[in-house]
Amino acid sequence: MAKANFDVPELKEYVDVPELVEGTMAHLSPFIAKPDHNIPLGFPGELVEDWHDKALEKLDDLRSRYRSLQVYLDACVKCGACTDKCHYYLSTKDPKNMPVGRQDLLRKVYRRYNTFAGKYFPWLVGAEDLTRETLDDWYSYYHQCSQCRRCSVFCPYGIDTAEISMAAREILDSVGYGQKYCNEIIAKVHEKGNNLGLPGPAILDTLEGLEEDVEEETGVVVKFPLDVKGADILLVTPSADFFAEPHVDGLIGYGKVFHEAGISWTLSTTASEAGNFGMFIGSYENMRKVAMRIRTAALELGVKRIVFGECGHAWRVAYAFLNTLAGPFDFLDPKYPVPQHICEFTYDLIQQGKLNFDKSANDDMTLTFHDSCNVARATRMGDKPGGQFDIPRAVIKAVCNNYVDMDHETIGEKTFCCGGGGGLLTDDLMEIRVKGALPRMTALQNAIKEEGVTHMAAICAICKSQFTKVLPYYGMDMDQIVSVHQLVSNAIILTGQNTDEDDADDESDGDE
Amino acid sequence: MSTVYALLFIVATLVLVIGLARKIVQYAKTPAPLKIATTPAPVTQAGVVMRMFREVVFFESLFKGTKWTWIFAWLFHMALFVVLLRHLRYFTDPVWLPIELIQPFGVYAGFAMLAGLAGLLVRRIFVDRVRYISAPSDYLWLLVLIFIGISGLMMKFVAHTDIVMVKQFFTGLMGFSIGTLPIDFPLVVHLTLVALLMILFPFSKLLHVPGIFFSPSRNQVDNPREKRHLAPWAKAMEE
Secondary structure, three states: OOOOOOOOOOOOOOOOOOOOOOOOOOOOOOOEOOHHHHHHHOOOOOOOOOHHHHHHHHHHHHHHHOHHHHHHHHHOOOOOOOOOOOHHHHHHOOHHHOHHHHHHHHHHHHHHHHOHHHHHOHHHHOOOOOOHHHHHHHHHHOOOOOOOOHHHHHOOOOOOHHHHHHHHHHHHHHOOOOEHHHHHHHHHHHHHOOOOOOOHHHHHHHHHHHHHHHHHHHOOOOOOOEOOOOOOEEEEOOHHHHOOOOHHHHHHHHHHHHHHHOOOEEEOOOOOOOOOOOOOOOOHHHHHHHHHHHHHHHHHHOOOEEEEOOOHHHHHHHHHHHHHHHOOOOOOOOOOOOOEEHHHHHHHHHHOOOOOEOHHHHOOOOEEEOOOHHHHHHOOOOOOOOHHHHHHHHHHHHHOOOEOOOOHHHOHHHOOOOOOOOOOOOHHHHHHHHHHOHHHHHHHHHHHHHHOOOEEEEOOHHHHHHHHHHHHHHOOOHHHEEEHHHHHHHHEOOOOOOOHHHHHHHHOOOOO | OHHHHHHHHHHHHHHHHHHHHHHHHHHHHOOOOOOOOOOOOOOOHHHHHHHHHHHHHHOHHHHHHOHHHHHHHHHHHHHHHHHHHHHHHHOOOOOOHHHHHHHHHHHHHHHHHHHHHHHHHHHHHHOHHHHHHOOHHHHHHHHHHHHHHHHHHHHHHOOOOOHHHHHHHHHHHHOOOOOOOOOOHHHHHHHHHHHHHHHHHHHOHHHHHHHHHHOHHHHOOOOOOOOOOOOHHHHHHOO
8 A cells, every 4th residue: 555645536336426615735846847848849948927917928939829719718618517527626625626717717817818808897796816826726727637538528518627627727838937857848849859868779779678578478579660761651659668567568568569460660769658748738849840840751761651560649749730730640651550559450460350459368367448538539440430338348359368348337438537648747736646546546446346347457558557546445466457559468369479389488487 | 668679689580580690601612521420320311301300309319318308408499389389370371270270279289398397497406517617608599598588478368368469460470561569577578588589590509400411420321331422622633
């Protein structure tokens, strides 16, 4: 059990909608970005003196560039449909963590300075001046939003709090009041090519290690190529896949699938990161710059296709934004969508009967699947709406005998965020991360009790890291979260692979 | 007094039409730089039309969200729609047959509308989360609509207004000639509040009416991989 200096919510059978209690999370703010983090991103180093006017100017600028922001600021009727939909509200009771409560922090300022009613009758429409307290509230509560879009599913106008929170973070960045975690990471991507700042040689070293492991385990030489010109496929994957558990087991799975497919592939040092934190801070410019690395790498390596590894927000930027940010991709093979998700890729091969599995290899587990928010509500897989739910499940079911879904109110388009998305995956926000996981943990625990589930699979690096950290707070084991391609890796039978009797020896090798 | 009301309705109509047109132009002109449809989303334009239809006519998302609010909100809006159709007879001569036919339903709709509004008001007062997010204007809008409904029904059931005269006044006004309006208390309340609503419409949360049609999470086709989507200001970055 992990120790905490806050109250970890108790798991019950259901998550009841709590009565609100004001200010329960007002104390929590992430670390503030330093000049070193801000300046490479094009933001002022620290909070500027004329932040008040600059923030209002930025709001005007964003309203003129984003229809979503303008419409969403105007259209809310305060119907309350979203008020009980946010995992952070359900677990903290803080009304500023209700989607509309969060939006209103910005909306009240918009109304005060930009609408007739708010200028002349502020008390009537809840308009308020932009004060230092408001600015701090923005900083605190817009960093308690994981931009998961669950609220947007239920809003009669489709108001997406993620859009508001991205805009608010961009305003904060524009006055030099950004968040350390996101900005430091974006600066690292700009400089090194991945969120973790891993240099090329370190990646190469890891990949060679993986080749050895797989050969030892299976007797088959499976290559994990880096910067190989002329490969068919460029694989772009979250950098956590290079070292963290259970991510790396997923990477091994991708490698085995490519190997069996007989298609040449490569990773890239300069595009060694699928994640794009530019989205979290709402900065089109930074998001574009990060996305352009992928275009450049694809051109330099002369690949024909781009495939993305398991990562939720990365898949959103890849699926929904990459063509916009870094397209057109007319230099790639037009027979395939650009980009493709690794689950789409594996699923196609399964459909064609090109992969052989021993499903019993996963018989020690009963699996369930956590739909990651960005995949579920901001992207698609395959050519039919909802493919983002069906395809990963089809892959899991093709490689596992035991699979059950969690409570249907908590999966699919209604899925609950892991609690760590949207740039919140940092230790200084641990309290909100642990609390925000409550609805998912509740559904998981019910599936464990009622269906005998032992493990939960996910296709998002943030979800995997978050659950690894958070599961122990709720009395579960950190290794109960697995990668989908880890399951594929377990079950896939490589051509020429060692037979069963060799496996017994491998068991004794142990983990390092 | 009739002249005052004639002018009031000319002003109200102008404010409503020009104000709404300005907002619609603003929404239409503001680019949506990224594909942000809430998925699963339709992959064709026809699918988007269907999604929008379900949203506008059935309040699909609200139905998913909260059943009580959905019942009251849907009842109110659909009843209001029928009531508005019924009112067309005060502005057209001869009256269009379908409008003739719905006249009796329009009266029931008046009561249904009030029931919906009352439900929404009760919810706003008694659900702590909704109370927290409500500003005075949120209550006032409900009260304005409730009083419009009550005063309208009063003219039918309590103190009959000379409705033929009212019709002559409005059809006359549409040809810019000012006639005489019967000055009855319920009619005065009814018309004053309707004019107020028309004037405030473009400056208020009633902008949800045009807003829904411009909401990118609902009106975008889910085809970002197939078709490149680029806002003018984003295109400028590429040059």
